[in-house]
Amino acid sequence: MIAKTKxxxxxxxxxGRMLAEVLKEVALLVKPGVTTATLDLAAQAGIExxxxxxxFFGYTPEGAPHPYPATLCVTVNDEVVxxxxxxxxxxxxxxxxxxxxxxxxxxxxxxxxxxxxVRTCDEAAKRLMEATRKALDAGIKxxxxxxxxxxxxxxxxxxxxxxxYGLAEDLGGHAIGKKPHEKPFIAxxxxxxxxxxxxxxxxxxxxxIFTEGNGKIILDSDEWTYRTExxxxxxxxxxxxxxxxxxxxxLTVL
Numbered sequence: 119m120i121a122k123t124k125x126x127x128x129x130x131x132x133x134g135r136m137l138a139e140v141l142k143e144v145a146l147l148v149k150p151g152v153t154t155a156t157l158d159l160a161a162q163a164g165i166e167x168x169x170x171x172x173x174f175f176g177y178t179p180e181g182a183p184h185p186y187p188a189t190l191c192v193t194v195n196d197e198v199v200x201x202x203x204x205x206x207x208x209x210x211x212x213x214x215x216x217x218x219x220x221x222x223x224x225x226x227x228x229x230x231x232x233x234x235x236v237r238t239c240d241e242a243a244k245r246l247m248e249a250t251r252k253a254l255d256a257g258i259k260x261x262x263x264x265x266x267x268x269x270x271x272x273x274x275x276x277x278x279x280x281x282x283y284g285l286a287e288d289l290g291g292h293a294i295g296k297k298p299h300e301k302p303f304i305a306x307x308x309x310x311x312x313x314x315x316x317x318x319x320x321x322x323x324x325x326x327i328f329t330e331g332n333g334k335i336i337l338d339s340d341e342w343t344y345r346t347e348x349x350x351x352x353x354x355x356x357x358x359x360x361x362x363x364x365x366x367x368x369l370t371v372l
Contacts, residue, residue, distance in 0.1 A: 138230065143160065182341075187202060232355060254326050290304050290305040293323075321360050
């Protein structure tokens, strides 16, 4: 992955700011009785009103059988990633809802995700979300020039072990910029000191995904949605960051 230029970074900053605005607007709509399709339409409208384009709609990443059919990924409870919004899927009180959104501004992509509770949240869910946020913060702290990609994964993995949670297998973050997904892949496990060297100007999307169970996942019949094999709940938080000389700048401030 090539470090971004000053002009590219300014475009990515704007992209990240707009993405965060849209994602916050969509999160406010998460209530009992709301369909996941309603959230998707709101995300689409928010993106278009800002003169941006969806990163996900019509996108076919490596290994996918067909293009993704929506703007927003909405995964609920035991679903892990890539949940397809539907008019028939109504949110219920206490659901854990992960909203994953990507957009492009002037051809520059950013990516972010948050997990929210539908109105009320049980203590176990609160703890799961707390741990995943902590893991994201830990990963961001390791994303600095001179470190290695494995340092990010090792920091995330350490938090999962501290709390006793599973890590969704084979899923993780990635570099981003002129494409929704760029190399390197950023695993949510170590070992520390492994992988590509992190340099100033890299733009990375970090996304720890914790489960209450063992972390094993299975693909649903829609060929997009992954869910936990054991039926346990899953939580993800994701931010796009810029590696600077001494630390990391968060481009999607949520």
